[in-house]
Amino acid sequence: MSAFAAVLRKDLRLELRSGESTIALLALSLLVMVVLVFALDASRVRGVDTASGALWVAMVFSGMLGAGRALLAERDNDCMRGLLLSPLDPATLYAAKLAATLIFMSVAEVGAVVLMVLFFNLEFNTALLRVAPILMLGALGFAAVATLLSAITGRTRAGDMLLPILAVPMFVPALIAGVKASGAALSGAPFAAMSDWLKIMIAFDVLFVSAGYLLFEHVVGQD
Amino acid sequence: MNNAIRTWLGVATLFLMLASLFMVFEYVPTEIDEGIVQRIFYFHVPLAWVAFVAFGLVAIAGVFYLWLGDQLWDDLGYASAEIGMVFCTLMLISGSLWAKPIWGTWWTWDSRLTTTFILWLLYGGYLMLRASAGDSPQVARFAAVVGIVAALDVPVIIASVRLWRTIHPAVLVTKQGGHGLEDPRMIATLLVSLTAFSALFAWLLMLRFSQVRTHSRLQALAERLAIAHAAAGDR
Numbered sequence: 001m002s003a004f005a006a007v008l009r010k011d012l013r014l015e016l017r018s019g020e021s022t023i024a025l026l027a028l029s030l031l032v033m034v035v036l037v038f039a040l041d042a043s044r045v046r047g048v049d050t051a052s053g054a055l056w057v058a059m060v061f062s063g064m065l066g067a068g069r070a071l072l073a074e075r076d077n078d079c080m081r082g083l084l085l086s087p088l089d090p091a092t093l094y095a096a097k098l099a100a101t102l103i104f105m106s107v108a109e110v111g112a113v114v115l116m117v118l119f120f121n122l123e124f125n126t127a128l129l130r131v132a133p134i135l136m137l138g139a140l141g142f143a144a145v146a147t148l149l150s151a152i153t154g155r156t157r158a159g160d161m162l163l164p165i166l167a168v169p170m171f172v173p174a175l176i177a178g179v180k181a182s183g184a185a186l187s188g189a190p191f192a193a194m195s196d197w198l199k200i201m202i203a204f205d206v207l208f209v210s211a212g213y214l215l216f217e218h219v220v221g222q223d
Numbered sequence: 224m225n226n227a228i229r230t231w232l233g234v235a236t237l238f239l240m241l242a243s244l245f246m247v248f249e250y251v252p253t254e255i256d257e258g259i260v261q262r263i264f265y266f267h268v269p270l271a272w273v274a275f276v277a278f279g280l281v282a283i284a285g286v287f288y289l290w291l292g293d294q295l296w297d298d299l300g301y302a303s304a305e306i307g308m309v310f311c312t313l314m315l316i317s318g319s320l321w322a323k324p325i326w327g328t329w330w331t332w333d334s335r336l337t338t339t340f341i342l343w344l345l346y347g348g349y350l351m352l353r354a355s356a357g358d359s360p361q362v363a364r365f366a367a368v369v370g371i372v373a374a375l376d377v378p379v380i381i382a383s384v385r386l387w388r389t390i391h392p393a394v395l396v397t398k399q400g401g402h403g404l405e406d407p408r409m410i411a412t413l414l415v416s417l418t419a420f421s422a423l424f425a426w427l428l429m430l431r432f433s434q435v436r437t438h439s440r441l442q443a444l445a446e447r448l449a450i451a452h453a454a455a456g457d458r
C-alpha cells in the first residue's frame with residue numbers, strides 16, 4: 001500500500017468513526033444558508049444567481065473553518081512529528097491531506113446543494129448535475145489553498161484566525177469564476193457561457209495544487 | 224560604503240521629489256476635460272509602479288530564500304512587502320480622490336480597482352502573518368511560501384476580474400485610463416515623477432532593509448549568547 005493511500009485511509013477511518021469534520025462542515029453550511037435567507041430580503045423573489053451565490057458563501061465560510069481540520073488533527077500529541085519521521089515524502093502527505101479535505105468538503109457540498117434547492121425554491125433537476133463539476137473544481141481549489149496555508153497558520157500565534165485572512169483573498173479568482181459558472185449552469189445557459197469561467201477555475205486548481213505540492217515541505221519541516 | 228550610497232540616494236531622492244512637485248503643480252498644463260484633479264495622476268501611476276515592483280520583489284526574495292536559505296533574502300522580502308503595502312495604500316487613496324470628481328464615486332468595482340484591492344488584501348495578510356509569527360524561526364519560510372503563492376495568484380486574479388467586469392454591465396462608462404498625454408510636458412512630468420518615486424522606493428528599501436538586517440543579526444547573536452550561557456551553566 002502506498003504512503004498516500006495509507007495516510008488517506010487513516011484520515012477517512014478517523015472521520016468515519018468520529019464524523020467530526022463532515023458534520024462540522026455540514027452544520028456550518030446549514031447555518032450560513034439560514035443566515036443568508038434572513039439577511040436577504042424575504043419578500044423579493046430570489047433568483048438563481050442569489051442561490052448560487054449563497055452556495056459559494058456557504059462553501060467559503062464552512063471551508064475556512066473546516067478545511068484545515070485534516071491537518072490540524074495531526075497537531076495534537078505532535079502526530080505531525082511522527083508523520084515526518086516516517087519514510088513519507090512531505091509532498092505525498094500534502095496530496096493525502098488534500099484528498100481527505102476534498103472528500104469532506106464534497107460531502108458538505110452535497111448537503112449545501114440540497115439546502116439551496118429547499119431554501120431558495122429551486123427544483124431538483126438535471127441543472128444540479130451541471131453544477132456538480134463546478135463545485136468540485138471550487139472545492140479542489142479551496143482545499144489546495146487551505147491545506148497549504150493551514151500548515152502555516154496552525155503554527156502562528158493568531159492561529160486559525162489567520163487562515164481566512166490569507167486564504168480568502170487567494171481564493172478570489174476561483175470564487176468569482178465559480179459563482180458565475182454555477183449561476184449560468186443553474187439557469188440552463190449553454191456550455192459556451194461558462195467555458196471561460198471553467199478555464200479560470202482549472203488554471204487556479206492546477207496552479208495551487210502544484211504550488212502546494214512543491215512548497216509543502218518548506219512549511220511542515222521542524223526546526 | 225553602503226551608507227554613503229544610501230546618503231547620496233537620499234539626497235538625489237529629495238531633489239527629484241522637489242523637481243517632480245514643481246513639475247506637477249507649476250510646469251505641466253492642466254488637462255482640459257478633467258481639470259486640476261488630473262494632476263494626481265502624476266503621483267498615482269508612480270505609486271502603482273512602485274507597489275507592483277515591491278510585491279514582485281517579495282516573491283523573488285521568497286524564491287531565493289527557499290533556494291539558498293540565506294536570512295538576507297527574508298529580510299529583503301520583509302522590507303519590500305512593508306514598503307509595497309504603504310505605496311499600494313497610497314495608490315488606492317489617490318485613485319479614490321481622483322475617482323470622486325471624475326467618476327462621481329469614491330469606489331467602483333472596476334477591473335483594475337478590484338485587482339489592486341485584492342492585492343492589498345493579500346499582502347496585508349502577508350504582513351499580518353509576519354506579525355503573528357513573531358520571532359519564531361519558521362517565519363521566514365512561511366513568509367517566503369506565502370509571498371510566492373500570492374505572486375502566482377496575481378495573473379489568475381487579473382484574468383478572472385477582467386472577465387468578470389467585461390461580462391458584467393459597465394456601471395460607469397469612462398475611457399478607463401484614457402489619459403491622452405497629448406502634451407510632451409505631461410510625459411516629461413510623468414517620467415520625472417516615476418524616477419522620483421523609484422528613487423524614493425530604493426532609498427526606503429535600503430533604509431528598512433538595513434534595519435531588518437541589523438535586527439536579525441542581533442537576534443542571531445542573542446541566540447548564540449544564550450547557547451553559550453547555557454553551556455557555561457552546564458559546566
